[in-house]
Amino acid sequence: MKNSLIYGLLLCTLMVTAPHASHLPLWVCTLCAMLLVWRAYLTQSGAPLPQRWLLTCITLAAMGGIAIDFHTLFGREVGVTLLMLLATLKLMELKTRRDAMALIFLSCFILITHFFYSQSLITGLYMLACLFVITTTWVHLQAPGSAFRPRLKIAVSLLLQAVPLTLILFVLFPRVPGPLWGLPQDAFSRSGLDDTMSPGSLGRLALSDAVAFRVTYAGAAPRREQMYWRGPVLWQFDGHTWTPGRTLNGVAPEFTQTSQTIRYSVTLEPNNKNWLFALDVPDKLSLPARITADFQVLSPTPVTARLRYEAQSQLSYRANMQESAKQRQRARQLPSGLNPRTLNLAKYWRAAGTSDAQIISRALGYFNQQNFHYTLDPHPLGINGIDDFLFTSREGFCEHYASAFVYLMRAAGIPARVVTGYQGGEYNAFGNYYIVRQSDAHAWAEVWLAERGWLRVDPTAAIAPERVEHGLSAALPDNSALPFMSRNPPLHELQLNWDTLSHQWNQWVIGYNNERQFAFLSRIGIDSLSAQAIDMLAAIATIIAFIALTMLRHLFKREQDKTQSAWLKLCRRLAKVGLPKLPHEGPRDYASRISTARPELSDAMNDLTARYLALRYGGIHEKDAQNEFILQAAKFRPSRVKSVAML
Amino acid sequence: MNSSLNSVIRQTESAILGKPQQIRFALTCLLAGGHLLIEDMPGVGKTTLSQVLARTLGLQFSRIQFTSDLLPADILGVSVFERDSGQFKFHPGPIFAQMVLADEVNRATPKAQSALLEAMEEHQVTIEGTTRALPSPFFVIATQNPSHQVGTFPLPESQLDRFLMRIRMGYPDEFAERGLLSGIDRREIIAKLTPQMETAELIALQQQVKQIFVSPALLDYVQALLRYTRESSRYTQGLSPRAGLALLSAARAWALIDGRNAVIPEDVQTILPGVVSHRLQGEHQNTLARDLIEAVAIP
Incomplete structure (x- = not known):
């Protein structure tokens, strides 16, 4: 076999295996890299290929390694790892045309496995490049005599000939809702909002510029300070961590005196969680989702693939005016024996004989006037975390403020709960949509007033109104750590441009699901197909x-x-x-x-x-x-x- | 088998001891209409083989001893002015014979070599504007000393391709050598040989070779062999289509000598070393043909 062909096959193997290096064990990647280098050296020096027994030993050792590392020889990760090892080992016994053919098919197969891990535009482009290299090598194998340029020409024309077929298959091939097998890796590795909240849990997200979801408004967009994307609602506090607690059934969500109806569509990145995000307060959804008593939107199954839905929200509302006594009781519970100073402060306010609404404004005033700081890296808090925060350190991120505020309210006997989600979003003028990133994660409070129902109160707005009006980077001091892009205008513009492209890709290529397929087919008149x-x-x-x-x-x-x-x-x-x-x-x-x-x-x-x-x-x-x-x-x-x- | 062909072989074997395979290869070349290159050291019977074949087949024989000062005209002939007639008269050179022995062909300069090789290819020579056909059958046996000997011009690859087969004589085995040493003088034996075949019969046999049947399955095999030499990294260059044709015609002739009217894979395998070893370049030159046979499965 000619050396140029062997180098071509080496390049194919390298290109299709390289992206897997980011998520497979280090030893597998090292072994593959070593085998590739070894094969290149053997080709260069013309030395004979290794003996069969040696290859068998390496194969067995690698299998053993996989069995130890993964504790199994089945499953997706193991499958990909095995394929990678087999491809590189196949290179070591590359003698006949048949071997080369096997290697080319193996490369194509490994290429497909990248879709398990990412379906982004960049992956698509990279895979196209790989496919081109594989096809060129294939042509080389089939027509060994031809020169480099004619080979490229044949490969290009082969791929171009495949385009119409690809398009037809893309449009007409029946879609299966959801991923075909297994979950895409995107669903696991992303950090995202959790259904618990403890000091620092949102601060950690502030550094991630990963996209949580993208929003296109049907009409004019609401003001930024109205964009509260409602996520998990937390009722239960143990002194450190807020959790949803036990949900009560049978209490219907209801709201009255609504106005400012807004319609929009959300493209949610997979997060492997059940909740869907909607503007406060969600009214209708295009999906079969449930709106709970505390106005969370829950999907029946975890979101494991990119999901697009239309939603309608009411920005101005009176929510659950007739809240049940049980719920109100639940919204007043506190862990016993903790934070005595906070309890005393609330009792003192209550004893002053003021109304609930006045207590709320006193609390907000307290945050505003007592030299509180909004920061990403506050001092660690002790066992009486709320006391430490309110009276000693006085610095924290939104979860500190939301948590302390709700604690104060409950101590004063006012029903209150923590709501987490996202606030704001960045407008992408290139694509006319809003990007909501993980760094927009936010926590705020809701209190129940007899005459108002559940009312949103955002204590962060009292300390750092810029956070709500202009976003995180405006609210934090200039020296705090933030994603690099958000402080670098030309790069940021580039990022927005790229995001527009990705959004289109997600919407039209990845998001082309069975519903869209039916919609498209009916538009070109295939819906009326008779039996x-x-x-x-x-x-x-x-x-x-x-x-x-x-x-x-x-x-x-x-x-x-x-x-x-x-x-x-x-x-x-x-x-x-x-x-x-x-x-x-x-x-x-x-x-x-x-x-x-x-x-x-x-x-x-x-x-x-x-x-x-x-x-x-x-x-x-x-x-x-x-x-x-x-x-x-x-x-x-x-x-x-x-x-x-x-x- | 054809009886006269049989007696040709028997008589040649009686004069050249212990070389039945080489004799058959030489006949294969002759019957396939190709030419033969014998490469070996001096004194192993190259010349004797050609002389014996010429006598046995009853062919006109001429011998050209190639030397470093040999000129093309010494091979092809020359026109001489004759005073009596007042005209130029062509005196044909030694190439105008049915069987030509070009002895030690690598001793001559490339110019003289190419004069011979062109005549071999075209079966005609053009001298001073006149084209003259060579006799039929026309068969050249060239001998060549291994090229590492001093004062030789080894034939380039393109010229080697003109020879259908290249064989080696090799040393005789113990038994044959004893016979050679104890027997009477070879020259006397050659002088006593009688033709065993008419020229017309030989030409008919050459036509018959072309009628030997080749099945699609056998063509598959030949193509697999060719493909392997082109794809394997073992060879610097694969076999040419002409080499493929050479394989087929030699295999046909071999099948005829073996008394069959169809080619079988074994025929191809037998003649393959002689046909391809001077056309293939690779690492282990001596085992190249053997390796090729063993590497390609018969479909």
Whole structure:
């Protein structure tokens, strides 16, 4: 095999395996890299390939490593790892055309596995580049004599010829809702909003510029300070962590006196959680989702693939005016024996005889006037975390403020709860949509007032109004750590441009699901397909398949020549008794070898060989001669030589 | 088998001891209409083989001893002015014979070599504007000393391709050598040889070779062999289509000598070393042909 072809195959293997390096164990990547370098060195120096036993050892050791590392030999990760190792090991025994062919198919297969991990535009483009290299190498393999440029030309024209078919398949191939098998890796690795909140949990997200979801408004966008994307609602506090607690059933969400209806569509990145995000307060959704008593939107299954939905929200509302006593009681519970100073402060405010609304404004005023700081890296808090925060450190991120505020309210006997979600979003003028990132994660409070129902109060707005009006980077001091892009205008613009492209890709390529397929097909008039037309299509497809099969059969007919298959059967029978035919051994040589080894078979074998030679090479086409040969060959049953005991 | 062909072989074998395979290869070349290159050290019977074949087949024989000062005219002939007639008269050179022995062809300069090789290819020579056909059958046996000997011009690859086969004589085995040493003088034996075949019969046999049947299955095998030499990294260059044709015609001739009217894979395998070893370049030159046979499965 020519060196240039081997280098081509090396490049194919390298290109299809390299992206897996980011998520497979280090030792696997190192082993693959070492094998690739070794193979390149062997090709360069012309040294012989390693012995089979050595390769077997490496293979077994790698299998052992996988079994130890993954505790199993099944599953997606293991499958990908095995494929990678097999491809690189196959390179080490690359001798024949058949090996090269196997390697090319293996490369194509590994290429597909990247979709398990990412379906982004950049992955798509990279895979296209890989496919081009693979096709060029394939052409090289099929037409070894051709020069580099003609090979490129053939590869390009092959890929271009594939484009129409790809488009037809893309548009018409039936879609399965959800991922075909397993979950895309995106669903696991992303950090995102959790259903618990403790000091620092949102601060950690502030550094991630990963996209949580993208929003396109149907009409004019609301003001930024109205964009509260409602996520998990937290009721239960243990002194450190807020959790949803036990949800009460049977309390219907209801709101009245609504105005400022707004419609929008959300493209949610997979987060492997059930909740969907909607503007406060969600009204209707295009998906079969449930709106809970505390106005969370829950999907029946975790969101494991990018999800697009239309939603309608009311920005101005009176929510659950008739809240049940049980719920109100639940919204007043506090852990006992903690934060005495906070409890005293709330009691003092309550004792002053003020109304609930006044207590709320006193609390907000307290945050505003007592030199509180909004920061990403506050001092760690002790066991009485709220006390420490309110009276000592006085610095924190939104979760600190929300948590302390709700604690104060509950201590003063006002029903209150923590709401987490996202606030704001960045406008992308290139694509006319809003990007909500993980760094927009936010926590705020809700209090229940008899005359108002559940009312949103955002204590962060009292300390750092810029956070709500302009976003995180405006609210934090200039020296705090933030994603690099958000402080670098030209790069940021580039990022927005790229995001627009990705958004289009997600919407039109990845998001082309079965619903969109039906919608598209009905637009071009295929929805009114009668049963008759479908039958006809099926019939045409069957006929085409039949013709294709017949042609294939015709192509391989000589291979399946009856004479030849009878002869091959005969050879297999002889191989079973220890006299296998060597691949390059001619029939006459084989017959004479057998005659020497087993003189008793000599006559029959010579007769059969003469018949076979006449039929296969002598141009004899008589049906009778062929049948006779097949008959005789079938009768030929060599017996195993019985070992004669030496006496 | 053809009886006169049989007696040709028998008589040649009686004069050249212990070289049945080489004799058959030489006949294969002759019957396939090709030419033969014998490469070996001096004194192993290259010349004797050609002389014996010429006598046995009853062919006109001429011998050109190639030397470093040999000129094309010494091979092809020259026109001489004759005073009596007042005209130029062509005196044909030694190439105008049915069997030409070009002895030690690598001793001559490339110019003289190419004069011979062109004549071999075209079966005619053009001298001073006149084209003259060479006799039929026309068979050249060229001998060549291994090129590492001093004062030689080894034939370039493109010229080697003109020879259908290249064989080596090799040392005789013990038994044959004893016979050679104890027997009478070879020259006397050669002088006593009688033609065993008419020229017309030889030409008919050459036509018969072309009628030998080649099945599609065998063509598959030949193509697999060619493909392997082109794809394997073992060879610097694969076999040319002409080499493929050479394989087929040599295999046909071999099948005829073996008394069959169809080619079988064993025929191809037998003649393959002689046909391809001077056309293939690779690492282990001596086992190149053997490796090729073993690497390609018979379909």
